[in-house]
Amino acid sequence: MTKAIRITEKVTPGVLRERNTRLVLQTVLIGDGSMSRADISRSTGLARAVVSEIVESLMAQHLVVEEVGTPSGRGKPAKPLRVDTDRQCLLMADLRPTEVVAGVVGLDGVIGSTGRVDLPPNPGVDDVIRVLDSFLRQLAADDGRAVLAAGVAVPAMLSPEQGIVESIQLRWTDVDLAGPLQEALGYDVVLVNDATAVAMSELSHQSQAGGSVIVLHIAGGIGSAIILDGRVHLGERQRAGEVGHIDVGVSDRRCKCGRTGCLETVANLPAILGDASVEDLDAVSSPGEDPALRALAERVDHAGRSLGALVCVQAAILDIPDVVIDGPVRRAGARLLDAIEQELARRLPAVDVRRPRFSTMADQSKMHGAAAAAMLHELGVLWHSSPDRA
Amino acid sequence: MTKAIRITEKVTPGVLRERNTRLVLQTVLIGDGSMSRADISRSTGLARAVVSEIVESLMAQHLVVEEVGTPSGRGKPAKPLRVDTDRQCLLMADLRPTEVVAGVVGLDGVIGSTGRVDLPPNPGVDDVIRVLDSFLRQLAADDGRAVLAAGVAVPAMLSPEQGIVESIQLRWTDVDLAGPLQEALGYDVVLVNDATAVAMSELSHQSQAGGSVIVLHIAGGIGSAIILDGRVHLGERQRAGEVGHIDVGVSDRRCKCGRTGCLETVANLPAILGDASVEDLDAVSSPGEDPALRALAERVDHAGRSLGALVCVQAAILDIPDVVIDGPVRRAGARLLDAIEQELARRLPAVDVRRPRFSTMADQSKMHGAAAAAMLHELGVLWHSSPDRA
DNA sequence: GCCATTTAGTTTGGGCCGCGATCAAAATCG
DNA sequence: CGATTTTGATCGCGGCCCAAACTAAATGGC
Numbered sequence: 001m002t003k004a005i006r007i008t009e010k011v012t013p014g015v016l017r018e019r020n021t022r023l024v025l026q027t028v029l030i031g032d033g034s035m036s037r038a039d040i041s042r043s044t045g046l047a048r049a050v051v052s053e054i055v056e057s058l059m060a061q062h063l064v065v066e067e068v069g070t071p072s073g074r075g076k077p078a079k080p081l082r083v084d085t086d087r088q089c090l091l092m093a094d095l096r097p098t099e100v101v102a103g104v105v106g107l108d109g110v111i112g113s114t115g116r117v118d119l120p121p122n123p124g125v126d127d128v129i130r131v132l133d134s135f136l137r138q139l140a141a142d143d144g145r146a147v148l149a150a151g152v153a154v155p156a157m158l159s160p161e162q163g164i165v166e167s168i169q170l171r172w173t174d175v176d177l178a179g180p181l182q183e184a185l186g187y188d189v190v191l192v193n194d195a196t197a198v199a200m201s202e203l204s205h206q207s208q209a210g211g212s213v214i215v216l217h218i219a220g221g222i223g224s225a226i227i228l229d230g231r232v233h234l235g236e237r238q239r240a241g242e243v244g245h246i247d248v249g250v251s252d253r254r255c256k257c258g259r260t261g262c263l264e265t266v267a268n269l270p271a272i273l274g275d276a277s278v279e280d281l282d283a284v285s286s287p288g289e290d291p292a293l294r295a296l297a298e299r300v301d302h303a304g305r306s307l308g309a310l311v312c313v314q315a316a317i318l319d320i321p322d323v324v325i326d327g328p329v330r331r332a333g334a335r336l337l338d339a340i341e342q343e344l345a346r347r348l349p350a351v352d353v354r355r356p357r358f359s360t361m362a363d364q365s366k367m368h369g370a371a372a373a374a375m376l377h378e379l380g381v382l383w384h385s386s387p388d389r390a
Numbered sequence: 391m392t393k394a395i396r397i398t399e400k401v402t403p404g405v406l407r408e409r410n411t412r413l414v415l416q417t418v419l420i421g422d423g424s425m426s427r428a429d430i431s432r433s434t435g436l437a438r439a440v441v442s443e444i445v446e447s448l449m450a451q452h453l454v455v456e457e458v459g460t461p462s463g464r465g466k467p468a469k470p471l472r473v474d475t476d477r478q479c480l481l482m483a484d485l486r487p488t489e490v491v492a493g494v495v496g497l498d499g500v501i502g503s504t505g506r507v508d509l510p511p512n513p514g515v516d517d518v519i520r521v522l523d524s525f526l527r528q529l530a531a532d533d534g535r536a537v538l539a540a541g542v543a544v545p546a547m548l549s550p551e552q553g554i555v556e557s558i559q560l561r562w563t564d565v566d567l568a569g570p571l572q573e574a575l576g577y578d579v580v581l582v583n584d585a586t587a588v589a590m591s592e593l594s595h596q597s598q599a600g601g602s603v604i605v606l607h608i609a610g611g612i613g614s615a616i617i618l619d620g621r622v623h624l625g626e627r628q629r630a631g632e633v634g635h636i637d638v639g640v641s642d643r644r645c646k647c648g649r650t651g652c653l654e655t656v657a658n659l660p661a662i663l664g665d666a667s668v669e670d671l672d673a674v675s676s677p678g679e680d681p682a683l684r685a686l687a688e689r690v691d692h693a694g695r696s697l698g699a700l701v702c703v704q705a706a707i708l709d710i711p712d713v714v715i716d717g718p719v720r721r722a723g724a725r726l727l728d729a730i731e732q733e734l735a736r737r738l739p740a741v742d743v744r745r746p747r748f749s750t751m752a753d754q755s756k757m758h759g760a761a762a763a764a765m766l767h768e769l770g771v772l773w774h775s776s777p778d779r780a
Numbered sequence: 781g782c783c784a785t786t787t788a789g790t791t792t793g794g795g796c797c798g799c800g801a802t803c804a805a806a807a808t809c810g
Numbered sequence: 811c812g813a814t815t816t817t818g819a820t821c822g823c824g825g826c827c828c829a830a831a832c833t834a835a836a837t838g839g840c
Contacts (some may be wrong), residue, residue, distance in 0.1 A: 007416060007770070008600065010436050011409045012798060014826045019401045020827085038788055046400050047828045052789060075787025076835040193496020210398065212626060224707070233618055238601060246706050247699070247737060249639020259737065309637070313703050316636050317614070319625020347637060348648065402827060403796045412799085428817055437799050442818060463815025466806040784839085791832070802821080809814075 013163070017054075020046060022380040024054045028081050029108065030384055036078030044311075052072075055081060062087040063379070083107045087180040090378075091136050091145055091150035092371035093250070094194070095128060097169045103364075104137050104143045105371045109204065109383035111364065112143060125175040133184050149188040151374030152177070153197035155365040157238055162191050165238070169220060195225035195241060196232055197369030198326045198359050203227055204372045204383040205360045212320040215359070216243075218305065218327040219269050222298055244268065248309035252300070263310060267303040269328055274299060281331035300332045304339020309354075312344060315353040323356040326365055330358045377380065407444075410436060412770040414444045419498065420774055422756065426459070426468030445471060452477040453497065473497045479533055480749070480768075481526050481540035482761035484584070484754075485518060486557045489535055492525050493754075494533045494760045499773035501754065502533060508691050523574050539578040542567070542762030543587035543756040545609075547628060548571060553580050555628070559610060570675045580764040585615035585631060585760030586622055588749050593617055594762045594773040595750045602710040605749070606633075606697065608717040609659050618708070634658065638699035640692070653700060657693040659718055671721035690722045694729020697746075702734060705743040708713045713746040716755055719749045 027040045037055055041048040058064040059188040071077035085106040095103035098121075101113030117135055120127050132152070140147045154177065156167030162178045180191040192200065195217035202213045206355050210230035217223045224241035226233045235238050246263035255262035266270055271282075276296045284300050287293040313324050329336060359365040376382050417430045427445055431438040448454040455474040461467035466676065475496040483492035488511075493504030507525055510517050522542070530537045544567065546557030550570045585607035592603045600620035607613045614631035616623045624630050637651035645652035655661055663670075666686045676689050677683040701713050719726060721732040731745050749755035766772050 007409055007412045010413060010434050010798090011406045013403070013406065013796095013827095014798095015399045016403065016406055016797090016826060023398075023400060036788070044400050048789070049791080049829085050827055053826095069788090071836055072783070073787080074837040076789075076833095078788060226707070228618060228623055229621075229684065231619075231621075233708070236711055237709055240709035242709070243706050244704050245738075247639065248703075249637065313636050313638075314707055316633050317616070317631065317704055317707065318623070319627055319630035319632070321626055348635075400827090403825095404797095404798060404827095406826090426817075438818070438819080439800085440798055442820095443797095459817090460805055463816085464805095464808040464814070466818075468817060782840090784837105785811105786835100786837075788834080788836095788838100789832100790834095792830085794830105795826105795828085797824105797826080799823085799825105800821105802819100804819080805817080807814100807816080810812095 003274055013248045018380075020044075020050065021054050021058065025058060025063060025083075025379060026381045028055075028058075029083050029381060031081070032108075032292075032385075033080055033082035036080055038078060040081075046177060056339075059084075085110070087145060087359070088148045089140075089145040090371050090374050091139055092149050092367045092374065093132060093136065093150065093152045094197075094367040094370065095132075095152055095154045095170075097123075097155065100128075101136060101363075102132075102139060102369055103367060104139050104145075105149070107176050107375070107379075109368075109372070109375075109385055111368065113139070114364070114367075115139070122171065125177055125269065127171060128170075128177065129180050129184070132181060133182060136150055136185060141154055147185075147187050149190060149374040149378040150185065151190045151192060151197075151370030151372070151377075152181075152192045153192050153370040155194045156191075158191055159238065160234075164191070188374070188378060190370070190377045192370050192373040193223075193225065194325070194366050195223040196234075197225075197366045197373065198324065199225040199232070199369065200372040200376075200382075201361050201365045201369030202322075202324050202359060203230070204369075205303040205385065207384060211322070212318075213322045213324055214311075214318070214320050215324045215326060216310070216356075218250060218325065218329045220302075221262055222268050224314075226318070226320075228320070246310060248306055248313065250306045250309055263306055266299075267306045272296075272299050272303045272329060272332075277332060278328050281329065284332050284335075285335045297335060300329075303329075305335045305343040307336075308340040308343025311340060311353060311356060311389065313349045315344075315348065321354045324352065324359050325356055326359040330362065401575055406455060408770075410434075410440065410597060411444050411447065414441060415448060415473075416771045417451060418445075418448075419473055419717045419771060421449070421471070422498075422775075423457060423470055423472035426470055428468060429741050430471070475500070477535060479530075479535040480538050481529055482757045482764065483522060483526065483540065483542045483588075483682075484760065485522075485542055485544045485560075486544065486576070487513075487524075490518075490523075490525060490759055491585050491753075492529060493757060494529050494535075495758070497538070497769075499758075499762070499765075501758065503529070503755075504754070505529070505577055508537045512561065515562060515567055518560075518567065519570050519574070522571060526575060537577050538576075539580060539764040539768040540571075540575065541580045541760030541762070541767075542571075542584060543582050543584045543760040545584045548581055548583055549628065550624075554581070574709060578764070578768060580760070580767045582763040583613075583615065584683075584756050585716070586624075587756045587763065588714065589615040589617045589622070589759065589760040590766075590772075591751050591755045591759035592712075592714050592749060593620070594759075594775065601712070602708075602715060603712045603769040604701075604704055604710050604744075605714045606700070606720045608657065608693075608697075608715065611656050612654055614704075616708070616710075618710070633700060636700065638696055638703065640696045640699055641681050653696055656689075657696045660679055660688050660753045662686075662693045662719060662722075668718050668721060671719065672723075674722050675725045687725060690719075690725050693719075694726045695733045697726075698730040698733025699728060699737065701746060702737045702744060704737065705734075711744045713743060714749050716749040720752065 011384040024219045039052050041051045067080045069077040069079045085263045092103045101116045104112040155169040157165045164175050178189045199215040216224040222244040244264040245262040251266045253265035255265045391584040427441045431441045457470045459467040459469045489507045494502040545559040547555045554565045568579045612634040624779040634654040635652040641656045643655035645655045674687045677687040751758045
């Protein structure tokens, strides 16, 4: 639970309407084609007249459509409303160091066609802008629907104004990706940090709103994203979640950062893999007799224990029991989760944290979360669907 | 920075007025007798007509008064507004295991008379209700002003509905303190967890709003409170900040909880004191030759290093550089802070966390924070004063 | 088969709110 | 002493939500 502490801005009647519009759209979205105006009025507490008015404006914006009502029970049959998925769509992209994965998603959060293209080696911003520009154009053209906005997940630290402050993976510092892109494309382009994107994606799979989730993103580095009570927490200098160089007391290896014992020395992807390849992780749950595989399994266990220690601390500090793991390590599967859970059990009473899990959308989670962020930015609404629908 | 993610409630014109009323009151409060209606209009962006109307209602509620305007410059002289400190006051109390400290505070956050009374040994809820009832009545009678509300800091875990779920220090489980008290006293009684109260107090000393702070409260146990972007974070089961049994890898002692290495085994008050008394901490900065004192100083250093490790992790996860220490250990003074800072320097690049500090209001911080919570609850406004004013 | 009943959605009048313009009051400046 | 400037009150307007009345379209009982 949170408590707002200070009002900082005046409120005008216009804000009022905007908020209630969001509320109605959200209700339509969650209702998934089952809510009529009267239902929305009952569910939100808004007067029917107001709901009708707002729905009319949403239909004018091609965000909501009326379906044909099949009478059920007495009374005039209701006209069910659903989000208009025919006229507009969102684009989403996951910018990775060597490639871009992108796709189209409907306003209901259902993923349409997707694709990927390679980036040139050590891409500069201009390269990425060029690739994204043509890729997104092509996706939009193939889809046919108008584009409402695009969301792009980037492996970078972002300023509140959407500038890329730094990306270690892309070796960028202080560049503007969103600006040129939205100028070229003609619609809003929303950037999200990749770990945050995963968190947004998870949030959009929680059935109720205002939830909390911690995402651990394990790749070349270890990053995490924190959503507290439905709010993304970025920290005072947008550095929240930089947990790679925490010493949780499970290693005494020297880290390239100069200190020893950093989490990254045992739990980032290179540390886990050693000489092995990412594909080898698939077999790590039953390593058999192969000594290389057994060593890999050992390293996975060690990483799991370290991550377990981190999760413990996070859980004690924040009391968020939902922990999501994402990144290529997903391929290690249950073995990694088991190791984490084992460490949790050792350190905390069982009730405190649920077993961590991998991200719901797997390889698409960053992309999907970027779309969710774009949706939120554009319409002020987030999907809250069960995983099987999205 | 945070981003609200979902609208859950309808907004009505009444809410609008309430919010803007808060905004105006807040502005008057911060202005500290220097803001006129016109100033408020300019500062908030609200039309002068609206500000006048709201000010009128605030004056009718005896929350704001007009002062005599001294002309300065051209034009009709402005009538400065200030918070009305003559008609109403707040009561505040700090419930400790063996005593209650309480006092009166004006609507401007200025502390008036204070006092303390002993509690019977192992007090039950009824004892505490009796003591608080008569103590607060007496304070109010001596003060003469009407009581707007009372805030009570309690060493307990609270439910969102203000019930006391559990207090280890008071040996209470599932009791209702606020209900009977406010029924007896006739005004709202707001309970706050003691660590949270310290955090609220610190927040009310930050000059700008929406700040973040981490409070470590070190006494018999170790608790912490987290305020993120101006919101108290309590966690999914109101257990956020239960850091006493984290293993930060600086101890291998057995803890009474059954595990080993818990922070409490080296950093809670009993662990620090050993055979020494709280008063001995005063001398710990220059222990001299006394072997007992030198041993105590050693233990303070060890506790500091452990706390430093915790602060490191918290800082990495949350990126909140402002860390406040409260509790009897305050008497260890700079020696404790030095030890913490040393550990921080060892573990993190210098820039990441500021040197921790003790709570601004010292022994009064819990009480003061409780008052701040009551103020927030009652008027939706928090003081944001510089320390010397409050 | 017809009419009362029920439910959905629209229309209407009213109240609250914030806004901008207008106006009187009270100071300063030339 | 009048023009100017600033404050604060008053008033009419438009936006928004609400409750009630009204129309539309189904069901069910007689």
